[in-house]
Amino acid sequence: MNTMMRSAVSVGAPANLGFPRGAARTSIGEDAAVRLEVRNVYKVFSPDPKPALTMLRQGASKAEVLEKLNVNVGVLDASFQVRAGEIFVIMGLSGSGKSTMIRLLNRLIEPSSGEILLDGKDLVSMSKAELIQARRRNMGMVFQSFALMPHLSALDNAAFGLEISGASKAERHKAAQQALEQVGLGTYSHRYPREMSGGMQQRVGLARALANDPTILLMDEAFSALDPLIRTEMQDELLRLQREHQRTIVFISHDLDEAMRIGDRIAIMEGGRIVQVGTPYEILSRPADDYVRSFFRNVDASKVLRAGDVARYEATNTVIRMPGELAPALQQLRENHHNFGYVRTQDGRFEGVVSQATLDRELRGPQPRFVNAFLPDVRTVNAATPIHALLALVADTEWPVPVVDDDGNFLGAISRALMLHTLVRGD
Numbered sequence: 222m223n224t225m226m227r228s229a230v231s232v233g234a235p236a237n238l239g240f241p242r243g244a245a246r247t248s249i250g251e252d253a254a255v256r257l258e259v260r261n262v263y264k265v266f267s268p269d270p271k272p273a274l275t276m277l278r279q280g281a282s283k284a285e286v287l288e289k290l291n292v293n294v295g296v297l298d299a300s301f302q303v304r305a306g307e308i309f310v311i312m313g314l315s316g317s318g319k320s321t322m323i324r325l326l327n328r329l330i331e332p333s334s335g336e337i338l339l340d341g342k343d344l345v346s347m348s349k350a351e352l353i354q355a356r357r358r359n360m361g362m363v364f365q366s367f368a369l370m371p372h373l374s375a376l377d378n379a380a381f382g383l384e385i386s387g388a389s390k391a392e393r394h395k396a397a398q399q400a401l402e403q404v405g406l407g408t409y410s411h412r413y414p415r416e417m418s419g420g421m422q423q424r425v426g427l428a429r430a431l432a433n434d435p436t437i438l439l440m441d442e443a444f445s446a447l448d449p450l451i452r453t454e455m456q457d458e459l460l461r462l463q464r465e466h467q468r469t470i471v472f473i474s475h476d477l478d479e480a481m482r483i484g485d486r487i488a489i490m491e492g493g494r495i496v497q498v499g500t501p502y503e504i505l506s507r508p509a510d511d512y513v514r515s516f517f518r519n520v521d522a523s524k525v526l527r528a529g530d531v532a533r534y535e536a537t538n539t540v541i542r543m544p545g546e547l548a549p550a551l552q553q554l555r556e557n558h559h560n561f562g563y564v565r566t567q568d569g570r571f572e573g574v575v576s577q578a579t580l581d582r583e584l585r586g587p588q589p590r591f592v593n594a595f596l597p598d599v600r601t602v603n604a605a606t607p608i609h610a611l612l613a614l615v616a617d618t619e620w621p622v623p624v625v626d627d628d629g630n631f632l633g634a635i636s637r638a639l640m641l642h643t644l645v646r647g648d
């Protein structure tokens with residue numbers, strides 16, 4: 222019976238729009254484990270942070286503290302969680318506290334107050350030895366300046382951070398070579414920095430961070446110094462690496478396009494505060510305040526948002542699980558006032574679309590069969606497809622266009638109304 226269904230379904234085989242998956246954001250569920258948690262963290266640059274902390278807790282701004290106490294505030298009451306496997310982008314204007322925040326995450330600088338938990342364990346209360354262990358095992362950091370040693374080859378530069386690990390030279394070189402291969406520089410290991418372009422140097426910087434195989438990567442404006450083409454290339458590279466290794470990445474950027482392109486979620490900082498955390502879609506559709514809105518003013522939502530960000534499930538589409546039955550499916554659609562039903566397998570894969578009309582027609586036919594109610598010529602789109610590439614398809618398709626992930630799982634559908642709503646949001 223199952224095979225019959227499958228072969229019948231393939232009559233209307235969903236043809237996936239051939240979009241490159243290169244730019245796909247990973248979709249990290251809200252149930253993913255929390256790897257890093259920041260709880261009410263403050264960083265005040267003063268040997269005696271107490272008076273400043275007191276002022277801040279009473280609601281003073283960073284500017285007021287600077288004026289009254291002549292004390293610089295880096296981070297102000299920050300709380301957020303970074304989930305396993307996600308790319309978490311921190312964005313904000315220069316001086317908003319991004320670098321301070323990321324340095325607090327691996328305790329390159331100490332918080333004046335608050336907790337930072339790595340896998341549930343408080344980093345702030347760890348001993349020096351425990352901290353070094355935790356950092357070495359888990360964290361790699363990449364900075365904007367390539368910070369390469371000019372007199373060392375790419376291989377030795379990539380191996381540089383491993384010196385303290387106690388590994389032998391041969392082991393260090395092996396790990397460094399593997400890291401260079403990951404970033405596409407496997408054959409350049411003997412080059413010196415001066416013999417490499419900026420993009421290649423930054424890859425070596427990335428290889429250095431990857432060499433000890435960290436589970437968490439902290440990247441502070443790592444691509445900001447690169448020219449736009451190379452920068453896009455590096456973003457793709459990072460997304461590719463992420464699909465292969467699923468590290469947890471905290472990535473600082475002051476560039477919105479970059480943030481939207483690679484971020485699963487984005488935190489926006491202003492004056493030391495985290496003013497909003499959300500997916501690109503959440504922030505774009507519901508900016509927390511005028512500061513956030515001003516960032517997004519010139520963003521073309523159709524270029525930034527992807528099908529997977531917009532597709533809606535359950536609320537706007539009727540989902541029918543296989544094995545479907547004609548009469549109950551028809552009743553389900555009528556009750557939900559939906560013309561079309563989205564059929565998925567028990568384990569979530571998209572099977573096809575049925576309509577009230579085709580179900581009704583089958584029910585009245587001589588040999589009613591559910592699989593014959595599938596609409597022919599249904600096209601699915603991959604979650605990574607940018608919205609602008611969908612406009613024509615959605616406009617020309619009678620039913621909301623089904624969206625699937627790389628494994629063929631049904632993520633929801635995009636109707637004309639939803640598309641329009643997305644494009645005119647809040648303007």
Ligand SMILES: Nc1ncnc2c1ncn2[C@@H]1O[C@H](COP(=O)(O)OP(=O)(O)O)[C@@H](O)[C@H]1O
Nearest residue numbers: 266293294295314315316317318319320321322
């Ligand atoms: N070591 C420091 N001593 C004093 N003030 C600092 C120090 N580091 C950063 N700051 C201040 O903290 C604030 C945030 O800086 P930073 O985290 O570098 O911002 P961003 O990375 O967003 O540009 C700025 O006002 C900066 O001047």
Ligand SMILES: [Mg+2]
Nearest residue numbers: 319320321442
């Ligand atoms: Mg900075």
